Amino acid sequence: MLRELQTNGLKTADAMYKASEGMVTGMGVIKNRIDKTADIPQNGTVEGFFFVNKQRVPTGLNCARTDMSDYDENFTKVAENEFVDLYIPEVGERYGTDQYVIDGLSKGDALMIKGGKFVKANVPSRLIYDGEYNDAGHILAVVEISGIEITN
Amino acid sequence: MLKTEIAELMKKDGVMYSVAQKVDYKLNLTAEEKEIADTCDAWAKDIGERGVDNDNEIAAYIKRTVTEEVYNAPDELLDRVFDRGTVGEFDDYEAEKNAKNTLIAYEAAKGGNVDKSWIDFSALTPKWKNRQVETDISYVDLRKNGFKSIAKLTTFAKEALQNALFYDVFGDTDAAITGGDQLISVSGSVPTIVAMDALELYLTERNPDALAVCLTKYAQAIGRMDGYHQYMSDKMKDDFNRYGIVENFGKMGLATIASAHKQGNGDLLIPDKRIFGIAGKIGTLDMKGDLHVYETLDNNKEAVNIKIADFTYGYLINKIENVAKIVFS
Numbered sequence: 001m002l003r004e005l006q007t008n009g010l011k012t013a014d015a016m017y018k019a020s021e022g023m024v025t026g027m028g029v030i031k032n033r034i035d036k037t038a039d040i041p042q043n044g045t046v047e048g049f050f051f052v053n054k055q056r057v058p059t060g061l062n063c064a065r066t067d068m069s070d071y072d073e074n075f076t077k078v079a080e081n082e083f084v085d086l087y088i089p090e091v092g093e094r095y096g097t098d099q100y101v102i103d104g105l106s107k108g109d110a111l112m113i114k115g116g117k118f119v120k121a122n123v124p125s126r127l128i129y130d131g132e133y134n135d136a137g138h139i140l141a142v143v144e145i146s147g148i149e150i151t152n
Numbered sequence: 153m154l155k156t157e158i159a160e161l162m163k164k165d166g167v168m169y170s171v172a173q174k175v176d177y178k179l180n181l182t183a184e185e186k187e188i189a190d191t192c193d194a195w196a197k198d199i200g201e202r203g204v205d206n207d208n209e210i211a212a213y214i215k216r217t218v219t220e221e222v223y224n225a226p227d228e229l230l231d232r233v234f235d236r237g238t239v240g241e242f243d244d245y246e247a248e249k250n251a252k253n254t255l256i257a258y259e260a261a262k263g264g265n266v267d268k269s270w271i272d273f274s275a276l277t278p279k280w281k282n283r284q285v286e287t288d289i290s291y292v293d294l295r296k297n298g299f300k301s302i303a304k305l306t307t308f309a310k311e312a313l314q315n316a317l318f319y320d321v322f323g324d325t326d327a328a329i330t331g332g333d334q335l336i337s338v339s340g341s342v343p344t345i346v347a348m349d350a351l352e353l354y355l356t357e358r359n360p361d362a363l364a365v366c367l368t369k370y371a372q373a374i375g376r377m378d379g380y381h382q383y384m385s386d387k388m389k390d391d392f393n394r395y396g397i398v399e400n401f402g403k404m405g406l407a408t409i410a411s412a413h414k415q416g417n418g419d420l421l422i423p424d425k426r427i428f429g430i431a432g433k434i435g436t437l438d439m440k441g442d443l444h445v446y447e448t449l450d451n452n453k454e455a456v457n458i459k460i461a462d463f464t465y466g467y468l469i470n471k472i473e474n475v476a477k478i479v480f481s
Contacts, residue, residue, distance in 0.1 A: 010448070015284070060277070063244040083282070 001076050002026040002053045002087070003096035003135060005142065014050070014086045019078045025053045026076075026097035027116035029086070038084055044112040046125035050086035051095060054078060071138055091126075091147045096133045096140035107131045110150040111143060124149040176307050196302055200294030203451050210289075210302060210456060211447040230321065232363065233430050233475075234437035234467065241441025246275045247468050278466035279324070280440065283316050284459065285309045291454040305458070313463050321437060321467055322422050326477065328469055334476040341480050342373040343427065345380055351429045352402040354476045358431035362404040366427040367411045367420065371397035374406070404429065427478040435469040 002025050020037035023029065028049040029038040038052060056075040058068060068074070078084055089095065100111075100118040109129045112121035118129070118141060126149055130142040171188045174181055181189060199205045230236065239245060251271045258266040287309075293301045329335055333354055338347045355362035374380070375392045384392065392398060399406055409422055422428070441462055448457040 058242060058244070060244055060246075063242055 001071055001096075001098045001135075001138065001140065002051050003133075003140060004087075005094040005096050005133070007087075007093045007095070008090055011088055011090070013053075013088075015083060017084060017086060018081045019052070019084050021080050023052060023078045023084075023116060024076055024099055025078065026099040027052050028099075028113035028118065029084075029116060031086070038086060040116040041113055042115060044114055044119075044121065044123055046110075046112045046121065046123060046127060049113055050088060051097070052078065053085045053087055054082070055085070089143075089145045091145050094130065094142055094144045096135060096142055098138065098140050100129075100141035100143075102141075105129050105141075108150075110152050118143055121152055124151045126150070172302070172306055176304055192302075196294050199456075200291045200296075203291060203449065203454070205447065205449060205456070208447055210458070211445040230318065230437060233325070233433060234321070234435055235433055237436065237438045239438050239440050239466075241462070241464075243440070244277075245438075246277045247436065247470055249274045249276060249470055276468055276470055278436070278438065278468040280464060280466040281320060283313055283463045284461045285312055285463075286457070286459045288450075288455045288457045291456075294456075309460050313460075317463075317465055319420075319422070320465075322428070324467070325428070325434065325469060325472075325475055326423050326426060328472050329475060329477050334473065336476065336478045337481070338478055339481050341425070343370060343377055343478065343480075345377055347478050348374065348377070348401055351427065351476055351478055352404050355429045355431040356403045358474060360403055362429060362431045363407055364401065364404050364427055364429045365407045365409065365422065367422065367424065368397060368408045369411055370427055371399075371406055371408045374398045374401060425480040429476040429478075430474065431476075432471070432474040434471045434474045435467060437465065437467040440464040440466060 014031075017031060017036055017038045019029075020032065020035065020039045023038075023040060027040065028045065029052050030041050030045060030049050032039045038050070041049065054075070056068075056070060058065065058074055060074075062068060062072070062074050097118065099116060101120075104120045105111075107130060110121040110125040111118045111127040111129050112123060112125050113119075113127075118127065120129075121127070126146045128144045128146050128150060130144045133140045133142050167188065171181070171185050171192070173179075174185060175189055195209070199210065205211075251273050254269060254271050256267075256269040260266045287305060289301050289305065336347050336350050336354075338344055351364065352362075355364070375396075375398045381389070388398075397406075397408055411420060411424075441464055443460065444462045446459040446461065448459075450457060
């Protein structure tokens with residue numbers, strides 16, 4: 001799940017890339033320009049990444065349901081080769097994502113992306129962990145993009 | 153005053169679009185159409201000068217014409233091959249495949265049992281695709297060319313979306329034919345009588361109204377096949393010499409698609425090195441939801457960003473036996 005807590009409006013979101021493997025909205029991914037796919041970075045990535053999101057259009061039997069939670073798997077799970085929207089993080093923006101690992105994290109720590117998820121960084125990074133956010137019962141990590149690099 | 157005139161014109165189906173096309177293709181306009189073109193010119197220049205399009209008229213104009221001519225356009229060839237329909241934006245469907253009779257009748261002695269056998273149903277889900285066109289018009293263009301720039305945009309958006317749909321569907325139909333009697337291979341780059349006979353036999357056995365589809369270069373090559381002239385009647389020879397392409401082969405008709413007509417990205421409309429044969433409907437093709445046109449005025453860059461989105465279609469091929477193809481090497 002990706003929530004835009006505070007973001008700049010009217011940015012473009014590249015919608016021309018497919019997911020190279022199954023992934024979840026809210027992950028950080030990198031562009032593979034040769035295959036035109038969004039790949040999950042395995043090593044610690046701190047820049048040049050995009051947030052994955054998709055439109056909440058129900059498929060299959062879910063079409064018979066009028067109201068669905070935004071957290072429903074139909075809306076958060078992305079299948080391999082499904083087209084995704086890639087959001088560009090900018091300095092000053094705050095995002096909420098549930099794709100994170102809490103181990104060792106405390107407010108103000110730098111984050112990096114491993115396996116698509118935000119984890120405590122062991123390199124200098126501009127991504128700051130700003131605590132947890134309770135979204136109607138779902139816990140998200142607040143990721144803020146800072147203007148300067150922080151080292152843990 | 154300008155706004156009411158445009159609004160009235162837009163209410164009449166198809167008027168704005170046909171004028172746009174005529175302007176774009178440089179055909180002669182009637183007196184009434186000239187008036188329409190002038191009014192639209194003034195309206196477009198008005199937007200270019202003030203940088204405001206309060207009633208989002210550009211978007212309304214594009215949506216009206218694109219929706220009428222493209223999205224619901226009854227493309228005849230696709231109509232022959234697919235059952236066409238529409239579903240709502242938040243609908244979905246699946247198709248049931250008729251169960252085959254897989255019950256087995258064993259020879260058996262009387263008074264005992266044989267192995268059980270069963271029948272099974274399977275469901276097919278359609279393949280959904282979504283296409284989108286984005287472009288911008290600068291205010292300078294609006295002031296300078298007026299009506300003409302929006303006309304070009306609508307015509308091209310229509311063609312891009314329609315061509316992409318056509319190519320998608322035919323490309324997948326092509327990939328679904330992988331062997332058996334439906335696949336006729338020819339080593340060479342021109343059709344042969346043997347291959348054309350095989351195609352005609354396969355198709356007309358299933359449906360006497362069968363149709364073959366190919367690029368014009370193959371329709372021309374059919375007329376020049378080795379040894380074919382001896383089977384042509386005088387009338388057929390006259391027609392071939394006059395029109396340059398063959399329109400029938402045996403009982404099956406031949407529909408041609410110009411190889412000069414290409415999509416915006418340079419692709420041909422149907423795959424090259426193929427002649428397709430259609431004996432009947434092979435599945436369903438549905439449009440999902442409505443087309444949406446979004447307009448963002450950027451006064452800083454002095455341009456209007458136009459996004460034509462939600463051209464969503466889904467197709468399902470469940471009777472692939474109704475199609476055959478000849479593949480050239």
